[in-house]
Amino acid sequence: MMQNGHIRGHAVLLKGRSGIGKFIFARFLAKSLLCKNPAADHMACGDCVSCNWFERQTHPDFVIISPETMLSDPANAVQSDNEGLPPNESKIKKKPGQHISISQIRELDDFVYLSGHQSGYKIVLICPAEAMNGAASNALLKKLEEPPEQVLFILVSHQPHHLLPTIKSRCQQIAMPVPDTEAAMEWLRQSSATNDMDKLRALLALSGYSPLAALALAESHEAHRKFIDSICRVDQFDPLAAAEALHDLDLVMTVEWLQKWCYDLLSCRISGVIRFHPDDEAHIRTLCQRAAPQSVLAYLRFLNTRQALARHPLQAKLFLEELFIRYAGLFTPALSGLT
Numbered sequence: 001m002m003q004n005g006h007i008r009g010h011a012v013l014l015k016g017r018s019g020i021g022k023f024i025f026a027r028f029l030a031k032s033l034l035c036k037n038p039a040a041d042h043m044a045c046g047d048c049v050s051c052n053w054f055e056r057q058t059h060p061d062f063v064i065i066s067p068e069t070m071l072s073d074p075a076n077a078v079q080s081d082n083e084g085l086p087p088n089e090s091k092i093k094k095k096p097g098q099h100i101s102i103s104q105i106r107e108l109d110d111f112v113y114l115s116g117h118q119s120g121y122k123i124v125l126i127c128p129a130e131a132m133n134g135a136a137s138n139a140l141l142k143k144l145e146e147p148p149e150q151v152l153f154i155l156v157s158h159q160p161h162h163l164l165p166t167i168k169s170r171c172q173q174i175a176m177p178v179p180d181t182e183a184a185m186e187w188l189r190q191s192s193a194t195n196d197m198d199k200l201r202a203l204l205a206l207s208g209y210s211p212l213a214a215l216a217l218a219e220s221h222e223a224h225r226k227f228i229d230s231i232c233r234v235d236q237f238d239p240l241a242a243a244e245a246l247h248d249l250d251l252v253m254t255v256e257w258l259q260k261w262c263y264d265l266l267s268c269r270i271s272g273v274i275r276f277h278p279d280d281e282a283h284i285r286t287l288c289q290r291a292a293p294q295s296v297l298a299y300l301r302f303l304n305t306r307q308a309l310a311r312h313p314l315q316a317k318l319f320l321e322e323l324f325i326r327y328a329g330l331f332t333p334a335l336s337g338l339t
């Protein structure tokens with residue numbers, strides 16, 4: 001990608017599964033390119049004035065464009081893949097909503113075309129690039145078609161198939177690999193507060209083998225374990241009590257827990273494979289025989305529609321009660337016929 005410390009072209013697209021560190025890599029790439037005194041391997045020195053600006057988030061030649069909701073809601077770290085985006089990057093152009101708007105791209109004009117750079121690159125990091133709506137994409141495309149001098153666009157994308165082909169074709173595309181399990185485990189061990197390898201292995205599985213997502217899950221691990229223990233025992237499961245116990249937690253996260261659990265129920269019944277909860281294999285193998293696969297599938301679809309609502313529920317407890325009553329209904333044939 002880099003030749004003699006320079007990037008070919010004016011735009012780079014880093015694409016790959018969420019939670020594998022694309023954003024952190026993109027930031028490090030920017031820091032290295034802006035560094036005044038890079039090492040022989042082109043890595044940032046960490047000491048120069050540029051690296052200092054960068055770490056204090058005041059670098060005049062670096063801008064991050066992101067949807068505001070991703071920055072303000074840490075629960076989105078797993079679901080929406082902000083990949084550890086720091087909540088208070090000072091140079092971030094904030095806009096409400098989950099999209100990157102055309103005004104955010106237009107506001108780049110001064111930075112891209114006018115402001116004097118320090119000598120060397122000016123860098124715009126857009127994450128995730130698929131959050132750009134149509135108008136924003138077209139505005140960016142114009143900039144990519146007539147690339148300004150010494151400006152580098154770094155696009156980070158978890159879903160590159162949602163990007164305009166015309167944007168992709170103007171980027172040097174780099175597929176970011178998922179780290180292998182051992183490397184991911186070692187990184188998790190170093191990054192998290194625990195040395196409990198069994199727990200870390202469970203978190204890694206639950207995250208879909210994305211180490212950054214696994215680290216985020218570590219914080220909610222206790223609550224998650226309790227939740228799984230309660231929904232395992234469907235015969236004692238009390239939907240109203242569960243809603244009462246969980247309504248203070250992040251609802252998006254709770255819906256995701258249910259999605260992953262039900263995914264495993266369905267997957268185990270159909271193919272025998274358990275992806276997210278290998279430690280709960282015995283429970284899943286028993287439970288999945290008790291619910292009709294088409295009912296579980298319908299429930300998963302229902303959870304998908306609820307995932308969007310979970311950000312702004314009118315009544316958290318009622319919201320969860322409906323989810324849990326339907327869940328319990330999966331295992332009582334007389335009820336599941338009604339849903």
Ligand SMILES: [Zn+2]
Nearest residue numbers: 035045048051
């Ligand atoms: Zn430096």
